[in-house]
Amino acid sequence: MKLEPGVAVPLTAPQSQLYEVGGSLTLKALFGLNKYLDIGPSVTLLQLPAEAELTQPGVAWTFGGGVRLKRPHDAPGGSEGSFAISPWAEADALYVRTGVLNRPGFAVAAGLSLPIGETRMFWAGPFVRYLHIIQRHRAGYDNHDAKLLSVGVSLEIGPGREREPIAAAEVRTITQETISCPDRDKDGVPDNVDRCPNVAGPMESWGCPEYKKVVIKRDKLELKEKLYFAWNQATLEEASFPVLDEVAQALKDNPDFRVQIEGHTDSSGAEDHNQTLSEKRAETVLDYLVAHGVAKERLVSKGFSSSVPLDTNNTVTGRENNRRVEFVVNFNILNDGSTK
Known part of the structure; x- marks a missing residue:
């Protein structure tokens, strides 16, 4: 029209x-x-x-x-x-x-x-x-x-631009060489392919359990639901607890994971305030996970203010997408069947 x-x-x-x-x-x-x-x-x-x-x-x-x-x-x-x-x-x-x-x-x-x-x-x-x-x-x-x-x-x-298609899940062929590798959790996914070698999971999720609110990606834990904080504060709202409980469970299931918890804000407000807020929110999430059984030495928190936006800061929806907490994962896959 x-x-x-x-x-x-x-x-x-x-x-x-x-x-x-x-x-x-x-x-x-x-x-x-x-x-x-x-x-x-x-x-x-x-x-x-x-x-x-x-x-x-x-x-x-x-x-x-x-x-x-x-x-x-x-x-x-x-x-x-x-x-x-x-x-x-x-x-x-x-x-x-x-x-x-x-x-x-x-x-x-x-x-x-x-x-x-x-x-x-x-x-x-x-x-x-x-x-x-x-x-x-x-x-x-x-x-x-x-x-x-x-x-x-x-x-x-009008209808707008067609969105970029979501890339199909990467499929890795398991050769005879990978089949001969150790499989600590006995889930049929060799340890040199398995992203969660200590807990069983299907090949479709790279050997990781299929959690309801968390997806284990190659480099991060991706949340299916947002985390909610009190407005302009670092206080978690109760709606965030079920998601973080599952994050804690995923980390306890996978002791090899080392996670950097990253806080991000939109560009509204003063930069020094946004930096402090992003740091405090990341620290709040870290404290929650520690309180629910995740070893503190496996976690680190960092605030990025508005320096790493996912979306435009010119719209309400874009600013909401930019206000987030991310879990960046570092882990080692061991081929000899030993544990850390």
């Missing part, structure tokens, strides 16, 4: 002699035939104030449809900036109603659209539209075609 408010200017007589600069509003529904070409209906209202007090304002309605040629909205480039600009051009065939007259017409337009936000659902930018109303010969009427120009801002909402 596209909405185009603008300023309308009559270009030729008699309209330019009878009317002043007015306004226009165009609404279009566009359906993509492919990445470059859209089609759809449109409706436009123009109103021009009269120069003389006794003259009625000039009002025109147009109905029709046409095509738009554009640079694809999912073209490579940043979500903001010149590389994401989408130039476009349109042409419409129109039925025009002015007063008691029904007339044919056409319009051509061009503009630039820039995305608002990373999803590219919202676009905005300048446009210029030329409207030509064809006047067939009628006795008692001025038989010149009417020509008007509209300039304004085009506002568009």
Whole structure:
């Protein structure tokens, strides 16, 4: 859907002699035939104030449809900036109603659209539209075609850019060499492949147990649920306890894991305050895990303030994603079956 408010200017007589600069509003529904070409209906209202007090304002309605040629909205480039600009051009065939007259017409337009936000659902930018109303010969009427120009801002909402597909889980073929390696936990996953060699788990999760709220990745523990703190404080809320209880269990199941607990904030507020807050939140999580049976020497905490964002800090959702605690894992896989 596209909405185009603008300023309308009559270009030729008699309209330019009878009317002043007015306004226009165009609404279009566009359906993509492919990445470059859209089609759809449109409706436009123009109103021009009269120069003389006794003259009625000039009002025109147009109905029709046409095509738009554009640079694809999912073209490579940043979500903001010149590389994401989408130039476009349109042409419409129109039925025009002015007063008691029904007339044919056409319009051509061009503009630039820039995305608002990373999803590219919202676009905005300048446009210029030329409207030509064809006047067939009628006795008692001025038989010149009417020509008007509209300039304004085009506002568009659409489905947005397709998200990057989630990479398929990495699959490692177990060769005869890996099969001959030790398998401490007897789960069928050799120790030189098993990320959790001390506790049984399926090959699909690299030999680690399948926890409900925690996923063991190659380099970190990934939480399926967020941790919640009191607003602008380092106090954990009760909603975080079940997640951290499972983190503690995962660490107790895997004594080879050494974890760095990292606190991150968004960019709101002063940098020194954000640094202190991120450090204290990471320390709070460390203290919780120690209190629930994880050896303190296996843990270290660090605050990063807003220096490592996951998302934009320009939206509410982006800032929420950036406020987080991460668990970075270091561990050794032993091939000789010995334990630390």
